[in-house]
Amino acid sequence: MKRVASLLGLGVSAVVLQGAIATWFAPPWCPDLALVALIGIGLRWRGLARGLLLAVVLGYARDLLSGSLLGQHALLYLVTFTATMVATRQLNLRGSWPLAGFAAALTVVYGLAMLALTGFFVGGVELRVGWLAAELVHGAMTGAVAPLVSALVGRVWDWAHDDPGPRPLGLDAVRRSA
Amino acid sequence: MPDLLKRIGAPLTFGVLALLAVVTMVSDRRSLAEGGRDLPWWQAVMLEIAVPIQDVVAAPVDGLRGVYRDYVSLLEVRQDNERLRVRVAELEEANLQYREALVASGHLQQIASMRDEFEIPMLPTEVVALDVKPWFRSVLVDRGASHGVRAGNPVITAEGVVGLVTATSRHAAKTMLLLDRQSAIDGIVQRSRARGIVRGRGTNQLEFEFVVRGGDVMVGDVVITSGLGGVYPKGLRIGEIVELSDPAGGLLQTASLRPAVDFGRLEQVFLMMRRGPTMDLLYGENDGPVESARAPSGRPSS
Numbered sequence: 001m002k003r004v005a006s007l008l009g010l011g012v013s014a015v016v017l018q019g020a021i022a023t024w025f026a027p028p029w030c031p032d033l034a035l036v037a038l039i040g041i042g043l044r045w046r047g048l049a050r051g052l053l054l055a056v057v058l059g060y061a062r063d064l065l066s067g068s069l070l071g072q073h074a075l076l077y078l079v080t081f082t083a084t085m086v087a088t089r090q091l092n093l094r095g096s097w098p099l100a101g102f103a104a105a106l107t108v109v110y111g112l113a114m115l116a117l118t119g120f121f122v123g124g125v126e127l128r129v130g131w132l133a134a135e136l137v138h139g140a141m142t143g144a145v146a147p148l149v150s151a152l153v154g155r156v157w158d159w160a161h162d163d164p165g166p167r168p169l170g171l172d173a174v175r176r177s178a
Numbered sequence: 179m180p181d182l183l184k185r186i187g188a189p190l191t192f193g194v195l196a197l198l199a200v201v202t203m204v205s206d207r208r209s210l211a212e213g214g215r216d217l218p219w220w221q222a223v224m225l226e227i228a229v230p231i232q233d234v235v236a237a238p239v240d241g242l243r244g245v246y247r248d249y250v251s252l253l254e255v256r257q258d259n260e261r262l263r264v265r266v267a268e269l270e271e272a273n274l275q276y277r278e279a280l281v282a283s284g285h286l287q288q289i290a291s292m293r294d295e296f297e298i299p300m301l302p303t304e305v306v307a308l309d310v311k312p313w314f315r316s317v318l319v320d321r322g323a324s325h326g327v328r329a330g331n332p333v334i335t336a337e338g339v340v341g342l343v344t345a346t347s348r349h350a351a352k353t354m355l356l357l358d359r360q361s362a363i364d365g366i367v368q369r370s371r372a373r374g375i376v377r378g379r380g381t382n383q384l385e386f387e388f389v390v391r392g393g394d395v396m397v398g399d400v401v402i403t404s405g406l407g408g409v410y411p412k413g414l415r416i417g418e419i420v421e422l423s424d425p426a427g428g429l430l431q432t433a434s435l436r437p438a439v440d441f442g443r444l445e446q447v448f449l450m451m452r453r454g455p456t457m458d459l460l461y462g463e464n465d466g467p468v469e470s471a472r473a474p475s476g477r478p479s480s
Contacts, residue, residue: 016228019307019318020235026442027311048188056195060202064217064224066309067316067358069210071202078195114311121207122360130381138311 042084104143
């Protein structure tokens with residue numbers, strides 16, 4: 001429970017912070033911290049069903065702070081989380097470079113999927129070269145920060161360990177002193 | 179049975195959550211099509227938590243920008259002063275002549291009463307967060323329902339129209355920018371009075387769609403709000419035509435419009451504290467707490 005709460009806190013913080021950081025580095029130069037945090041969680045998570053719940057909550061949190069339709073990020077967070085868990089089984093994403101590449105690719109695919117969803121629900125979307133270029137830049141920026149954010153998620157993951165492991169019983173100490 | 183549940187647990191969870199997301203998307207789309215909403219408390223909580231944090235995070239950069247802007251302004255202030263003195267003298271002269279003409283025609287009193295009617299109180303507010311994804315164009319501002327802000331309030335700067343409040347919590351409001359693809363405003367060309375619709379493209383430019391026949395539109399024309407549509411008041415600057423597309427035999431022609439507002443540098447914006455009649459029809463005139471709005475220290479020119 002402590003781990004879930006901590007990761008939820010971290011994920012929501014990433015969503016909140018990136019909105020403010022976007023005032024420093026305007027899109028597409030601002031990395032998608034929230035997406036990278038989700039990828040970092042997906043790399044370590046065990047048990048898909050509970051992870052999906054966490055992902056959808058983070059997605060809704062993001063929807064509330066962005067201009068997307070409510071549920072748009074939530075749906076894509078589900079897919080992203082599942083994709084990350086599947087990729088972790090097939091690929092070695094422990095190194096910085098593979099992780100950066102994976103995050104960059106996922107960001108671009110995420111962007112295109114977001115565009116497709118917007119086109120479906122809102123309409124009037126044409127794929128333009130400018131958008132694609134912006135998304136590639138956005139992907140590269142996100143990939144660049146992915147190892148750092150993932151390491152931070154790892155720290156929180158280790159810190160919020162639910163299972164404290166075997167503890168030495170006090171009896172041993174009593175016996176030794178006797 | 180437990181084995182089966184274990185096996186289909188994850189796909190089932192995925193399916194249910196995905197369906198939930200689609201349902202909320204459809205319902206949100208409907209709500210947006212009706213002009214926006216005041217958020218229910220469980221959604222507003224997120225904004226209430228986020229905005230103060232984002233305010234603090236954005237503060238250092240805002241401060242640095244402010245110092246730089248003040249420095250640059252200081253360098254230009256003498257030249258500006260000279261130029262403005264001349265301009266004020268010219269305008270005072272012109273104003274005097276117009277007043278004389280109006281007094282002569284007996285219309286001055288009538289115009290004075292009209293002006294009182296159209297004065298709209300404004301609330302200055304800070305932009306605290308932007309969307310990260312390039313094609314969503316919304317910002318969060320740090321004033322909400324407790325300051326009298328309601329969904330449907332127009333948002334402007336001294337340069338022109340910024341967008342529209344689409345959702346509010348007590349201390350924050352989400353604003354859809356003109357650039358968003360869901361945004362559309364009725365506009366007129368200031369020079370020729372040709373009418374059309376200004377739409378967001380999701381890029382840094384807008385699209386002006388007008389009827390080819392009789393539509394006198396040229397590159398360099400300024401487009402302003404027409405007041406029709408009942409959302410924005412008439413006469414607010416939207417942007418300038420930068421490119422005309424080939425009509426290709428169609429009835430409608432489109433033009434690219436450079437927005438009057440620099441959306442990349444949005445810091446302080448003004449919330450117009452009176453909604454248009456269409457918005458009042460959608461929401462009812464007295465939905466939500468409305469406190470008296472403070473007048474901004476510097477009134478936007480539009």
